[in-house]
Amino acid sequence: MKNDINNQLKHEIDIRWFTDLLAEHQPPCVSVYVPLHRAAPPADQNPILYRDLLDKAEEQMLKRYDIRTVRQMIQKLESIAPSPEFWVGNRDAIAVFVSPDFVRVIDLLETVKPHVAVADTFHIKPLLRILQKADRFHVLCLELKNVQMFEGNPWKLEKLSLRYVPHDVWEVAGMTLSHDGTSAIDLLQAPKQASEGTAPVEPASEEIFYHAVDRAIWEHYSRLSGLPLILCADEKTNAGFRQHAKNPYLLDQTIMWAPRSQPTERIHQEAWKILQPIYQRRLEKLADDFRTAKAHQKGSDEPLQVAEAASYGRIGTLLIDADKRIPAHLARYSGMIQPTSPGGPTDDMLDDLGEMVLRAHGQVVVMPSNAMPTDTGVAAIYRY
Numbered sequence: 001m002k003n004d005i006n007n008q009l010k011h012e013i014d015i016r017w018f019t020d021l022l023a024e025h026q027p028p029c030v031s032v033y034v035p036l037h038r039a040a041p042p043a044d045q046n047p048i049l050y051r052d053l054l055d056k057a058e059e060q061m062l063k064r065y066d067i068r069t070v071r072q073m074i075q076k077l078e079s080i081a082p083s084p085e086f087w088v089g090n091r092d093a094i095a096v097f098v099s100p101d102f103v104r105v106i107d108l109l110e111t112v113k114p115h116v117a118v119a120d121t122f123h124i125k126p127l128l129r130i131l132q133k134a135d136r137f138h139v140l141c142l143e144l145k146n147v148q149m150f151e152g153n154p155w156k157l158e159k160l161s162l163r164y165v166p167h168d169v170w171e172v173a174g175m176t177l178s179h180d181g182t183s184a185i186d187l188l189q190a191p192k193q194a195s196e197g198t199a200p201v202e203p204a205s206e207e208i209f210y211h212a213v214d215r216a217i218w219e220h221y222s223r224l225s226g227l228p229l230i231l232c233a234d235e236k237t238n239a240g241f242r243q244h245a246k247n248p249y250l251l252d253q254t255i256m257w258a259p260r261s262q263p264t265e266r267i268h269q270e271a272w273k274i275l276q277p278i279y280q281r282r283l284e285k286l287a288d289d290f291r292t293a294k295a296h297q298k299g300s301d302e303p304l305q306v307a308e309a310a311s312y313g314r315i316g317t318l319l320i321d322a323d324k325r326i327p328a329h330l331a332r333y334s335g336m337i338q339p340t341s342p343g344g345p346t347d348d349m350l351d352d353l354g355e356m357v358l359r360a361h362g363q364v365v366v367m368p369s370n371a372m373p374t375d376t377g378v379a380a381i382y383r384y
Helices: 002-006 015-022 042-062 067-078 125-131 190-195 206-225 235-244 264-295 303-311 349-359
Strands: 029-035 093-099 102-108 115-119 137-143 146-152 157-159 229-232 250-255 315-321 328-330 337-339 363-367 378-382
Touching (some): 125 349, 137 235, 146 206, 146 264, 206 235, 229 264, 250 264, 303 349, 303 378, 328 349, 349 363
Parallel strands (some): 315 363
Antiparallel strands (some): 029 115, 146 157
16 A cells, blocks of 8 residues: 555646545545755754644544544555655645545745645645735746746746747758647657768758747747746847737836846846735736625625535635635535534635636636735635
């Protein structure tokens, strides 16, 4: 069983498996969020904190489950960290999800508050905050001799391992660009040919290079993610690239530097200066949309009304307060709210609401408290 568990570990956040967390799982469903110290010796504190959180999980489970079930669950939770090396890495937190039929560990590139939840479903609200598109973006660092791409949010900028994107003008050499919809996958054969000595060794023209990069970024990143794209380039490269770029997600604002001359932290700061006003405007629009919907009886901030609407799949957009928690359980199909009793599950009704709306293909946005248009922790815009 240990090998099976280890094969499921160390996944970065990916929407393709997010539905796995929303699926029905055999309870108890234990969710553990662990903030991490990256460097050693501070990293030595990580297993200590995790152990403390497991003690809390055990205490919660013992109130509802037999000792055999609890021991099996604790063994699975302990097995995710087989050695001290597990706790050192390029991440700021981990989220651990374990049930009798499921194990998943997710690396997080932003910190979280230490938290343990034992319930009939997994606690996903912190992940929703990270996954949502509202404050995420891409940065394309472009030079003729080097192409890099990053994904960022208000806290971090993380380098991506580019696939099917030319890294420089030499890698583009020998590619045949056409207007017949040829994909970047088909075009990027030059690297292999060059290593065999059969491809041209002269660099491609700047026009072809910009065209190839723009198409590859669109096909394999922007089109799939829908995230805004910020260009980081010197003045000449910026002008040349924009002359050929057709990516609709490319923002007008540019970080007008040669990327190689700036550390990642500085690029992140400049990128967020560009994105923050856009992010704020989106939050303000969502709040205004809710107020308009409520005024026309097409929205609500009353938890009972929102829960009923969610059970019928009526909610198109759900706003959730990132810092608020309602200790109650929301029945998955009926929408009935059951208050949490002593020794009962540590459910968060807002978390349950988010899950229900996501299953009905609605949009869920976790918002800072100061941006929420209500003080109930929830605001729903109905589809009908």
